Ligand SMILES: Nc1ncnc2c1ncn2[C@@H]1O[C@H](COP(=O)(O)OP(=O)(O)OP(=O)(O)O)[C@@H](O)[C@H]1O
């Protein structure tokens with residue numbers, strides 16, 4: 001029951017990730033540029049303070065010179081810096097909040113366009129985690145960088161030449177300190193980057209495993225698996241911690257080393273300064289300036305270590321978000337695809353082959369035609385490829401070979417939206433949203449009136465059920481519609497498809513969960529709904545497809561027999577065997593009753 005991560009993508013370098021992080025600023029890049037400018041100004045202000053301090057000390061030691069102008073300048077810069085920090089901090093905060101939600105929305109919208117095959121490979125728990133955690137990581141990086149991180153890096157970069165200009169000897173000591181630190185940080189990031197990526201991948205495993213167990217809680221409870229599931233999650237947590245601990249140790253060393261380096265540097269500056277002063281190479285003011293600069297540099301280095309740590313921590317989270325964003329839908333609109341408008345409904349499969357996995361054909365050489373208004377039934381053993389055939393019609397996947405046409409046009413030349421507007425599907429698993437019943441129905445027709453909802457529900461024999469609920473159409477459904485019975489869900493899914501009023505109706509075991517009486521009534525409604533529509537219907541209960549114009553019998557992904565219901569039943573082929581098996585498996589009364597079902 002271990003949640004194994006899907007095949008790892010090639011690792012992205014940190015710089016590639018940060019480049020994309022900047023690109024994701026979108027239309028806020030202008031504000032971002034202003035924030036960088038503000039950071040430059042703030043870095044300058046920070047740098048000016050120790051220089052002014054040193055200059056004042058020099059004037060005091062020389063005696064007789066006025067220090068008021070310098071003090072006034074210092075105060076002015078300090079006040080301006082306060083105002084600047086508020087403005088930069090506030091705007092950085094607002095920018096990162098706005099862009100976090102914008103990026104989340106963008107990636108969410110993109111994920112919804114990705115192919116079903118990608119979604120079947122990638123657990124929903126993992127996708128949601130990548131979106132939420134990734135967007136938070138982006139916001140964290142933007143905020144920290146634009147609020148102060150940028151000023152820290154600029155300040156450090158500016159300290160080098162400026163301190164050299166002030167006093168080459170003392171400047172040299174500071175530069176040596178920076179070089180040692182730069183080298184240490186590089187080694188550190190190399191050591192921790194891969195481990196941190198592993199940690200993030202385990203976090204995704206945890207999200208997947210937890211979401212998987214919680215969404216199937218009924219199974220977990222009925223099989224008394226609560227303790228086992230918790231233990232399984234604990235095992236992933238242990239692997240996560242094993243990967244996280246060394247990273248934490250490395251960064252703890254880095255954090256502890258920073259102040260120690262500060263003490264050594266300040267001491268070095270003072271000692272070297274005293275020596276230089278005695279030789280007339282540095283003034284007392286120089287020493288004060290440099291002692292302050294050294295403290296400042298060490299403080300900035302501490303901030304830089306924190307910044308790099310934060311970037312290293314967030315880079316893998318952002319990479320997971322980018323993995324979703326960079327995924328291309330396998331099925332998408334072709335260049336110059338056209339909207340078919342409302343189709344007449346002539347559907348043809350021409351020598352269609354398809355495989356979910358290479359070397360394991362799911363469908364081979366499937367050909368058939370349904371004229372507008374005709375009903376074609378797909379029957380055959382479970383796993384023979386019926387649902388897959390109909391999934392190809394609304395381009396959940398594209399065929400590997402052959403083509404499917406709608407009114408004579410290859411469906412790949414039509415826009416996805418235009419095609420799918422023409423096809424109403426009642427899925428084998430009637431997937432419903434955890435929203436109100438009305439919202440679920442309006443998925444089929446967003447502007448449907450209450451009267452239209454009622455009419456569709458009446459046809460699907462579910463109106464009475466809805467009326468009995470205290471909140472009627474406003475009743476909220478549980479996750480995947482869990483607060484309804486299987487048959488109620490199925491009828492709601494039928495109403496949803498009927499409301500769409502499409503020229504092509506796809507019914508995948510649409511009535512399999514209904515009792516015989518209800519099924520007969522829903523069948524009658526579906527028979528009425530089929531008038532004027534091309535209907536493709538999958539059914540295990542063969543009696544329900546008696547009135548089909550054409551029956552296709554599937555076996556191992558191939559059509560092995562085709563024809564009218566009565567003719568096939570009379571022939572001694574695969575269909576007749578299916579009919580016989582079904583008759584035998586039913587009790588006598590049901591067998592007799594079934595004949596009456598249309
Ligand atoms: N996402 C998938 N990835 C890999 N194989 C799949 C996938 N979906 C279905 N299959 C396989 O493809 C084959 C055909 O499945 P399909 O759902 O089309 O069968 P079916 O005829 O509709 O069966 P049933 O009557 O049980 O609904 C099966 O062997 C199934 O295991």
Ligand SMILES: [Mg+2]
Pocket residue numbers: 386387388428508
């Ligand atoms: Mg099926």
